[in-house]
Amino acid sequence: MTKPPKIVTDIVKSVSEKLGREAILRKVNNREEYFILDLAFSYFQKADRNRRNDYRSGYLYFKLKNTNHLLFVLAHSPIMTSFFKKNFDYEVFKNIIINTELYRDENSLRFKNKGKQERIKAIDIKEFLNKLDEIEKVGFAKSVFAKDTKGITGTGNIFALSIARGFKGKDINEIIEKSWDLFLWLYPSKPVFQRNASLNRSLNKIENECEISKIKNLPKNILETSCSGQIEGAHIKPxxxxxTDKLDNGLWLCKAHHRLTEGKLEGHRGINTFKVNFKNKRDKRRVRGTRPTI
Ligand SMILES: [Zn+2]
Known part of the structure; x- marks a missing residue:
């Protein structure tokens, strides 16, 4: 097999970082097209009645006329389609389309509607979203991932959303981050724990050690708890x-101190500044006393 282009290995790297384990790469036979997947998908597919294990669901990259294309695809995968349909949230889906718009010059969705392959294509995003809203009037997931006459969801079905077209290698992490929910919808249930790759990236200039001792106002029980577990990126404001996942809202904490302080911090930090407080109960009472309760 010829070596995949660098942009493909960069996509694999970005997806692996989000997954917390190595993503896999599958080249489409006789084509310069690559699926970027989780190996777990093969196990889901093995439960499939059709016994297909070519698991063509996930990110699909190809280059056409010197332009980079990245699609999110579900192809002939009844099991994966049923997971995706169950997890699907139309508002989140629309937001993904809006948030990734800057990485493409055209909007496109291929899908099956009432047994027929259709394609919505529009340069203007408003026009594109209006067409999707039309389908949503009768239920988007219900229409697009309808069961066939044999009562099976997703056979012979292709769902392909253009995520990015004409993008550059430097955009990959952002594109994966902003479209990540689509990938998570391919699981039987949404993973509870999402590795926070983008927060960790924001913190990469800060030394990777527990920063608990820098936090002001810590209660006695936390001060008396020693560090344990791996060092994780933690949000100040959840x-x-x-x-956000930006540096000013993050710090490194060990697993133990992360658990004890989650949702209880306030403040901000920079590369050389650190103003983070533990919000104790007394502060909450003070706030309650000075503001009307809504
Ligand atoms: Zn610690």
Missing amino acids: HKDGG
Whole structure:
């Protein structure tokens, strides 16, 4: 096998970083097209009645007319399609399309609707989203991942969303990050723990050791707990509360101290500054006393 182009190995690297283990690469026979997958997909597919184990679901890269293309594809994979359909969230799906728009010059989705292959294509994203909204009126997932006459979801079906077209190698990490939910929807259930690759990247200029001793206002029980477990990137303001993955919202903590302080920190940091406090209960009472309760 000829060596895959660097851009492909960079995509594999980026997906591996998100997965927390090595992603695998599958070249499409006789074509310069590459699927980037999780090996776990092969186990899901083996449970398939069709016994197909070519697991063509995941990211697909190819180069056409000197232009880089990255697609998210589900092809002839009943089991994977049923997982994807179950996890699918239309609003999140739309947000992925909006958040990745800057990496492509055209929007495109191929899918099967009422048994027929269709393609929505539009340069203008509003026009593209309007067409998707039309399908959503009757239920997007229900229409696009409909069962066939034999009651099987996804046979002979291709779902292919263009994520990026005409992008550069330097954009890969951002593209994978912003489209990652699609990949997670390929699992039987959404993984609870997502490795936070982008926060870890933001912290790469900070020495990788537990920073617990720099936090102000720590309660006695935490001060008396010694470090244990691996060093992890931790958010000051949690991701679920709108905290970013940028350096100013991150610190390194060991697993033990990460657990004890999760959601209880406030402040910010830079490369040479660190102003992070533990929010103790007394502070909360003070805040409650000065502001009307909503
Ligand atoms: Zn620690």
